[in-house]
Amino acid sequence: MASLRDVQNQIVSIKKTKQITKAMNMVASAKLRGAQGRIERFRPYADKFYEMLGDLAAGADSSVHPLLEVHEEIKTVGIVLTTSDRGLCGSFNANMINKALKLAAEKKAEGKAVKFYCVGKKGRDAVRKSEYEIAESYADEMSSFDFTLASSVGNKIIDAYLAEELDEVYLVFGKFISVGVQQATALPLLPIVSDDAEGEDSGSSAEYIYEPSVEGLLAELLPRFVNVQVYRGLLDTSCSEHAARMSAMDNASRACDDMTETLTLLYNKTRQAAITADLMDIVGGAEALKG
Incomplete structure (x- = not known):
């Protein structure tokens, strides 16, 4: 699974791409x-x-x-x-x-x-x-x-x-x-x-x-x-x-929105999995101390 930083970098990159496609759409x-x-x-x-x-x-x-x-x-x-x-x-x-x-x-x-x-x-x-x-x-x-x-x-x-x-x-x-x-x-x-x-x-x-x-x-x-x-x-x-x-750039902007939504969902899932893993480590450590 990709790291949080990798997913976040992809989201930032796609948002910048969308800014370019929207600008080109307006020019066209x-x-x-x-x-x-x-x-x-x-x-x-x-x-x-x-x-x-x-x-x-x-x-x-x-x-x-x-x-x-x-x-x-x-x-x-x-x-x-x-x-x-x-x-x-x-x-x-x-x-x-x-x-x-x-x-x-x-x-x-x-x-x-x-x-x-x-x-x-x-x-x-x-x-x-x-x-x-x-x-x-x-x-x-x-x-x-x-x-x-x-x-x-x-x-x-x-x-x-x-x-x-x-x-x-x-x-x-x-x-x-x-x-x-x-x-x-x-x-x-x-x-x-x-x-x-x-x-x-x-x-x-x-x-x-x-x-x-x-x-x-x-x-x-x-x-x-x-x-x-x-x-x-x-x-x-x-x-x-x-x-x-203009039509191509409009389609590209919508594709950027779809990719951003997909990556945001992946980011949230990856973040939740990381938090869950940290909690499991804490709980496991606490149980080990009790023993």
Whole structure:
């Protein structure tokens, strides 16, 4: 049986750990409010952009712009993987990585080469241990980023697609649904197609009048559309990361309470056993003196 001092030291250590997890929970909660505000403000713009561009692209021929053209032979697939730079957020990063690696395995089984564009240190480190090539990586960016990061990533994959170094591109990110639910999502980025099944209300009967020509608008809007989708994925991943970390730290704090309660019970039992042993020694000594 452990000594009283050992049990007491464990209780003190666990209480200090709980102070850390509670502090990290509060920090994650504060960051989540800011990240949630950003994604809620940006989603209406991204949704309307998607609806308008889908209507615009539906009336244009795919030969109007290279980003609308489907390559005849799919040889190389690019996967943009967004994760966090730090851990302690439960299974969030593992879910993103597993989703991306599963997609890569499916493409490889079809005889296609796979290249990764990793945003976030955790995803980069995981892909480095795999057999797949990392074309670009962006580490230590997720703690503080803006549209510049999305433009940088988007322009890289657009240039690779136009140079026919990539034939398909997917974006893997953590879609923020609620504080308790973050869904690993693989979104097709290139080629750009009008997809009514994406989850948006594309049945709108609104008609648009475009000026200048549709071709001129597509040349300007299609690259920006890719950057907007990447930025939305980054915002979703950032918000999901903070929500997952807040939940993980809350669970850790509750686990500390349970361990403290268990160790306190053990401490009381150990202390009672020690007192009982001392009393038995006293009584035994007294009886020996009487004899």
